[in-house]
Amino acid sequence: DPYSSDPQRHPALRVNSQKPFNAEPPPELLSDSYITPSAIFFKRNHLPVPRVDPASYQLQVEGLPRPLSLSLQELKTRFPKHTVTATLQCAGNRRSEMNKVKQVKGLNWGIAAISNATWSGARLRDVLLAAGCGPDTAQWARHVQFEGLDKDVTGTTYGASIPLNKALSEDGDVLLAYEMNGEDLPADHGYPLRVVVPGTVGARNVKWLGKVIVSGEESSSHWQQNDYKGFSPSTDWDTVDFKSxxxxxxxxxQSAITQPLDGAMVEFGEEVTVRGYAWSGGGREVVRVDVSLDGGKTWQVAQLRSGEEEGEAPAPSPPPGRAWAWKLWELVAPLPPGVQEVEIMCKAVDSSYNMQPDSVAPIWNLRGVLSNAWHRVRVKVRM
Ligand code: MTE
Ligand code: MO
Structure with a gap:
């Protein structure tokens, strides 16, 4: 069994698939802490967890004038340590809502294939510069490919790539991370080294990193070429052209309601506390979350939280374009009078005034990715 050396996992996780291991925390735990504890951080593995010996580990850096082979010790001592708080979200987060419209292919994620952590490591930019990346590189190179050390039965490794300009940008904050939440990376999250690409879909944040290749081409891996792409609702498996x-x-x-849960009971005459998360890609800051308790007729603005402690002074706003971390939000409001059931909905707005679509059908796609419609939960009122 190639999965026999997989690590132990936290019992609170909701398991989507055991082998490979895929799991998300219960939503109400997610909004309990601004920084998600590593043990309940969602886990998305395509393959068995490779066991890597830190003493003999070497990262290969290829495609540049001075190819490098770096030990973990060299990565920690030759390059300044940089720390970033960044939210990771799987492209398939909230896929189950697409499944309700029409069957899609993929793990049936709820709303918690997203988590927030503090990551520390060397800047990818610094490592690429040490390998001789310079003005000449940009003449021919466009992408940075990553290869994981996790393999399928045929020996094929997990792989992905990101644009070179994201990797080289001083404001891109791309890390070769060896720490998560102040400790060595856990086995499930890529020990001893992973890429953290803030603002970018989970799939490009390659774990158990073995190789970095600067190239004119994107990664040729299945996950870069034939997966993790969006399509029209009318595209089906007979007509889909992944090259297009x-x-x-x-x-x-993106935003979602973590409390109350769908189907919960609330007492008539009491106020309801609605909580959730909101996040946007590309470093765009969430500037507002609107919540409706009456099916969208009226909206109230939720209180945003971007720090650990309740009542603590809010963390200073990140520089424009570098808002990598989510915001937790809360709204306490009376229930609308005279109703037995309430539909609560949320929608977030980012610094580019991007907003979520109101319903799933127009964004449905065969792979069930990019599911970010207004999130809705129904609660019953006890009279
Ligand atoms: N890296 C490797 N080597 N193998 C993988 O299966 N899964 C990717 C990405 N990096 C994956 C990987 C996907 S699809 C996601 S969403 C994130 O890792 C999940 O990261 P996490 O398990 O730390 O939450
Ligand atoms: Mo993912």
Missing amino acids: APAIQELPI
Whole structure:
């Protein structure tokens, strides 16, 4: 069993698939802490977790004038340590809502294939510069490919790529991370080294990183070429042409309600506390979350939280274009009078005034990715 050396996991996780291991935390745990504890951070593995010996580990850096082979020690000592708080979201987060419209192919994620952590490591930019990346490189190179050390039975490794300009940008904050939440990366999250590409879809944040290749081409991997792309609702598996759509990089604006849960009971005459998360890709800051308790007739603006402690002074706004972390939000409001059931909905707005679509059908796609319609939960009122 290639999965026999997979690590132990937290029992609170909701398991979507055991082998490979895919799991998300219960939504109400997600909004309990601004920084998601690593143990309940969502886990998305395509393959068995490789066990990597940190003493003999070497990262290969190829495609540049001075190819490098770097030990973990060299990565930690030759390059300044940089820390970034960044939210990771799987392209398939909230896929289950697409499944309700029409069957899609993929893991049936709820609303918690998203989590927020503090990552530390060397800047990818610094490593590429050390390998001789310079003005000449931009003449021919466009992409940075990543290869994981996790393999399928045929020996094929997980792989993905990002645009070279994201990797080289001083404001891109792309990390070769060896720490998550102040500790060594856990096995499930890429020990000993992973790429963290803030603002970019989970799939490009390659774990158990073995190789970095600067190239004129995108990664040729299945996950870059024939997966993680968006299509029209009318595209089906007979007509889909994966070459016709770009690989997902930055994700669109997203928000969801983590409390109350769908189907919960609330007491008549009491106020209801609505909580959730909101995040946008590409470093676009969430500037507002609107919540409706009456099916969208009226909206109230939620309180946004971008720090750990309730009542703590809010963290200073990140520089424009570098808002990598989510905001948690809360609204306490009376229930509308005279109703037995309430539909609560939320929608977020980012700094480019991007907003979420109101319904799923117009954004439905065969792979169930980019599911970011207004999130709705129904609660019953006990009279
Ligand atoms: N990297 C490797 N090597 N293998 C993988 O299966 N899964 C990707 C990405 N990096 C994956 C990988 C996907 S699709 C996602 S959403 C994120 O890792 C999930 O990261 P997490 O498990 O740390 O939450
Ligand atoms: Mo993913």
